[in-house]
Amino acid sequence: MSNKSRLTITSKMNDPAYAQMNIINARELAKVEALERGHKQWKKQGVNFCIFLILAFINLYRGSKKEPSLFGVEVCSWQDWTSLGIFVVICVCLSIYALKRMQREQWLKINYGKGLASSDVQLEGKNLAKLMVFSFLGGWVSGALGLGGGAIFNPLLLSMGLPPKVASSTGMYMIIFSTGASTITYIINDMLDVSYGLWVGSFCVMGTLIGMYLLNKMMKKLGRQSPLVMLLTFILGISAVAVPYFGLE
Numbered sequence: 001m002s003n004k005s006r007l008t009i010t011s012k013m014n015d016p017a018y019a020q021m022n023i024i025n026a027r028e029l030a031k032v033e034a035l036e037r038g039h040k041q042w043k044k045q046g047v048n049f050c051i052f053l054i055l056a057f058i059n060l061y062r063g064s065k066k067e068p069s070l071f072g073v074e075v076c077s078w079q080d081w082t083s084l085g086i087f088v089v090i091c092v093c094l095s096i097y098a099l100k101r102m103q104r105e106q107w108l109k110i111n112y113g114k115g116l117a118s119s120d121v122q123l124e125g126k127n128l129a130k131l132m133v134f135s136f137l138g139g140w141v142s143g144a145l146g147l148g149g150g151a152i153f154n155p156l157l158l159s160m161g162l163p164p165k166v167a168s169s170t171g172m173y174m175i176i177f178s179t180g181a182s183t184i185t186y187i188i189n190d191m192l193d194v195s196y197g198l199w200v201g202s203f204c205v206m207g208t209l210i211g212m213y214l215l216n217k218m219m220k221k222l223g224r225q226s227p228l229v230m231l232l233t234f235i236l237g238i239s240a241v242a243v244p245y246f247g248l249e
Contacts, residue, residue, distance in 0.1 A: 029108040033115045047098045048177055051091060055181040058087045060188060067189045099123065121160050130156070139178055155236070 035041050062080050063069030073079045103123050109116035121127055138152040153171035158164065186192035215231070 052177040059185040
């Protein structure tokens with residue numbers, strides 16, 4: 001390190017404003033670490049629930065060819081396209097807010113050398129572009145075709161170095177909001193058999209709990225997460241064959 005660099009660092013450390021900012025950043029990082037030890041990250045969850053509620057309202061406001069709008073809006077009218085445009089703008093603004101917040105937290109972790117896991121995805125450059133593009137594609141597949149967005153999210157997150165458990169749970173979490181908004185729309189329009197859904201859902205919950213228990217036991221015994229990767233690959237392969245087959249039938 002040159003003498004000039006040493007003098008610059010020393011002058012910064014002696015600067016009261018710099019020292020005060022350093023204290024503020026350290027406290028902010030401590031709060032971030034405390035929140036990440038639990039599940040009460042209400043500001044982050046609030047962004048997702050905000051989009052969830054807006055999406056449900058937009059679906060009811062716009063209607064469709066099968067179900068008319070609850071507000072009398074005609075398909076492809078100026079009200080229809082305007083509401084869609086407003087929804088896109090809101091999604092972009094909330095996405096930028098969430099991204100800036102996450103980048104700030106990552107900057108704090110990197111700058112202070114604390115709280116950053118080796119598997120954390122760096123939200124910049126090619127990684128960021130990849131996440132944005134495939135998140136859009138996953139949402140489109142989930143909403144337009146009725147498929148689980150996990151078919152795109154899981155392989156994407158695995159390719160970016162996330163542990164299989166984290167990739168699987170993140171992919172499931174991401175599709176909750178789009179499918180939940182669609183469910184509310186179908187219930188209000190009386191297009192969903194709730195009792196049948198609850199009956200099927202109960203078996204899904206039981207299967208999920210049993211599967212998680214068996215997988216955790218197997219991974220602890222083998223000391224690796226490859227069984228989960230193999231299971232995800234198997235399920236994605238079956239989905240790739242079964243969905244087009246039953247769709248054509």
